Amino acid sequence: MTQLPAPSPQRAELEKAWARWATAMGRAQGELVLRHEVVESWERSLRTVDPARAVAPATDRDELGARWADSPLRNPVTELSGELRSITEDAGMVAVVTDDEGTVLFSCGDRSVRQRAEQVNLAPGGCWDEPYMGTSGVALSLHTGRPATVWAAEHLVEALHGWVCYCAPIRAADGRQLGVLDLSTYWDRSHPLILTTVRALVAAIESRLRSESSHPTDRTRLECLGVPRLYKEGKQLPMRPRQLEILALLALEPEGFTPERLHEAIYGDRSVSSSTLKADVSRLRRATDGRIADRRYMLVEPLACDAVELLSALEAGDLTTAVRLYRGPLLPDSDVPGIVQWREHLDVCLRTAVLADRNPDHALRFGQRCPDDIEVHEHALHLLARGDSRRALAAARLHTALRS
Structure with missing residues (x-):
């Protein structure tokens, strides 16, 4: 220099x-x-x-x-x-x-x-x-x-x-x-x-x-926003819902869990034997080629995951990427306490960012995934100029949300 x-x-x-x-x-x-x-x-x-x-x-x-x-x-x-x-x-x-x-x-x-x-x-x-x-x-x-x-x-x-x-x-x-x-x-x-x-x-x-x-063919990717899927070498792996829930929590919390804390995040106050969790983790460890550590449940190397990427994009202020990644709530059919907590965290973070943003594209795209969210559709309609043809789409979504 x-x-x-x-x-x-x-x-x-x-x-x-x-x-x-x-x-x-x-x-x-x-x-x-x-x-x-x-x-x-x-x-x-x-x-x-x-x-x-x-x-x-x-x-x-x-x-x-x-x-x-x-x-x-x-x-x-x-x-x-x-x-x-x-x-x-x-x-x-x-x-x-x-x-x-x-x-x-x-x-x-x-x-x-x-x-x-x-x-x-x-x-x-x-x-x-x-x-x-x-x-x-x-x-x-x-x-x-x-x-x-x-x-x-x-x-x-x-x-x-x-x-x-x-x-x-x-x-x-x-x-x-x-x-x-x-x-x-x-x-x-x-x-x-x-x-x-x-x-x-x-x-x-x-x-x-x-x-x-x-490692071009060894990439394992977890998609847990909207429809959950796990891919390995480009192919979708059949996974039980419980295994996807555990893997999502491990991906979102790279510092990992003690066995007791993971048991609580999965089962809450329910009386479930610790051997059940060990069995689920063991099956998941085999499916991911040993990516999960033994004594402290954590990923031994990072796992590509859309929810993690969404969180990183929000932390970086990259709302365009965050909205694009959001295909729906985190594991929407899960009632696992840890997943419910993370689902609410991600949704509130993204929704708050969209409502604070002045770009109508973000409100429109997020509104596509949240058809019942009246405030988001109102926000999109407010941001779109009068001559913008997309106002019709925002107005229709708002009308549907108000009637539901």
Whole structure:
């Protein structure tokens, strides 16, 4: 990384250089303050980008949902979302992950910084490759395939002059560039060590990608939202409801259970022999190739589970992914105390987030899974513009819910 001079004088010099470029729309001869890679990026960007642009173009929401659902980055980024959120909230930054075309798929971070970032659409759906938003850390990393820092008026677009972004490409096990991780903050909070943090986070993501690619057919997946299913090597396994209940609890609570606590979570106050629980766990252990520990009931390695992914998405503030994952309540036919408690927790978290959100797409999609929820349908109807044809759908759902 290039060592930057003292912030205030450097920013002033960059602003002067940017102003000369913006006025002349050409290269300023003898300009020393600009880095060579920045100059080249400006020259490429000026063919398609107006430096006065105020906000990044947006991707269609349906397309964005499909991109994130199909992205190989979704699982490793979701698994690391807690760490990303902790780092960015503590440091006053925003983290974004893009695909290989510069479209933001995921974001999290300090609330006030995220709100400022959303004003320029540094948020899911924003297009940040060079042809769309000019010189930025994301654009340079995508173009060069190397880590990059773009600071203050090194950004071509004037609306970004208050920012600094630290980026590094994310690569698959076969070397393909899958996207970019970016940590951004205000220009006066810049520090060279931030790029070191980005590199470490990218290494963690790439490690998870390699782990997934090294066991492509050994992936076991539990789906317990709506219709419960357990898949192994792409095939559905026949499982008893009790086994799915136990497995769901173990997936949602990775720290595990003592035998007594799991017995209570499954049977409550009912008088059931401990040998019954041991037998169920034993059968489940065989079905999952020994993934369950003996003395303390817990998964010895993470299990892909839609309920866990939903919880992680909510914790990361990724409501688009959370709503997409929600196919119905957690094991809806179960009356097991532990499952009932988790079911209510997930439903309340997601419903509260949807009702607090201003995106009608989230209310419509969640409303599809909650046909009797009058407040959700009213919320969708309130958010949809008068000329939006989807108002008819929301109105029909509300009418049905009111009559039921």
